[in-house]
Ligand SMILES: NC(=O)c1ccc[n+]([C@@H]2O[C@H](COP(=O)([O-])OP(=O)(O)OC[C@H]3O[C@@H](n4cnc5c(N)ncnc54)[C@H](O)[C@@H]3O)[C@@H](O)[C@H]2O)c1
């Protein structure tokens with residue numbers, strides 16, 4: 540990434556919060572949404588941070604597809620589970636609220652599980668798992684994207700699933716937490732869009748055409764000539780496992796909550812795809828587990844710490860290399876508290892600031908002057 544603008548993390552959050560407010564979100568909702576969105580930039584998941592502010596959130600808040608003032612409603616609740624209806628509101632805020640609820644239930648009973656329906660794009664799944672990790676708990680978070688159909692089942696010629704991400708976080712003594720945060724497709728769409736912006740081909744294995752042949756032209760994705768591959772790709776290379784994981788996400792986020800599910804027969808025809816508006820009635824799934832209830836002697840964190848330390852000590856295959864585990868690099872980045880915006884993104888945010896009448900994200904010296 541060519542870095543042309545470095546902004547303090549706080550300044551980026553200030554801008555995002557003001558943008559959500561300018562689109563009608565109440566103060567608390569805007570603050571939470573900005574924090575969740577910018578978590579992605581602060582942790583190196585730049586495909587899911589402010590790069591989506593205008594394209595996904597501002598666009599849908601302003602055209603009515605997302606209701607900035609939606610009041611979330613609990614539709615079922617026991618000591619350890621809850622179902623939340625986000626009533627068409629911001630997934631970024633609904634997700635944070637749902638995980639808070641799961642954590643509160645886990646603090647009481649050892650486990651808390653919350654399924655959410657009628658939500659919208661919730662950004663990086665890892666934000667929610669670190670909510671649990673900060674309280675010493677294990678967190679799991681997933682989302683589907685309603686009836687989005689951009690990934691093909693291995694061996695099929697039609698796209699029927701979304702990028703269905705899964706995140707899991709767990710604390711470990713003496714080391715940054717384990718934080719797995721991944722789409723169940725080989726890549727998230729943001730990486731294809733970035734290659735298109737840079738005018739570069741994409742590697743074989745990301746997209747295939749209707750006959751399953753590799754596609755390396757990133758434009759093919761938006762033009763409907765390339766379907767995303769699920770993790771593992773073809774059946775011969777383990778594709779059934781990525782397929783199964785993506786379906787697991789649809790089952791827990793869709794069928795369990797009452798949200799839309801990707802795999803749907805009507806998606807097999809262009810008219811059917813048109814009728815099933817993607818990214819409407821998005822579902823999420825959150826789980827918080829308190830390890831202290833299983834092992835009151837602190838054994839979980841101790842053994843996690845031992846495992847993470849052992850992995851870091853693994854001798855590298857190549858000189859100068861290093862083995863790290865999911866979450867390690869993000870923790871190192873987050874402590875820098877500064878975010879790098881590439882030229883195209885900085886320009887995009889300047890344009891959005893002008894459109895909404897806001898001060899764009901400022902570089903450190905200007906931000907300090909206020
Ligand atoms: N809201 C949505 O609908 C949606 C859909 C898809 C993806 N996403 C989000 O997109 C973001 C990016 O997803 P992605 O699949 O492109 O992630 P990615 O490929 O960048 O990273 C996936 C995982 O690999 C780990 N990792 C990366 N380099 C590593 C290394 N050298 N050693 C060990 N582990 C390493 C990361 O810690 C991460 O847990 C995530 O935050 C995800 O939640 C959201």
Ligand SMILES: O=C(O)C[C@H](O)C(=O)O
Nearest residue numbers: 586684702722727728729
């Ligand atoms: O961008 C999308 O529509 C889906 C998801 O957030 C992704 O990047 O794959």
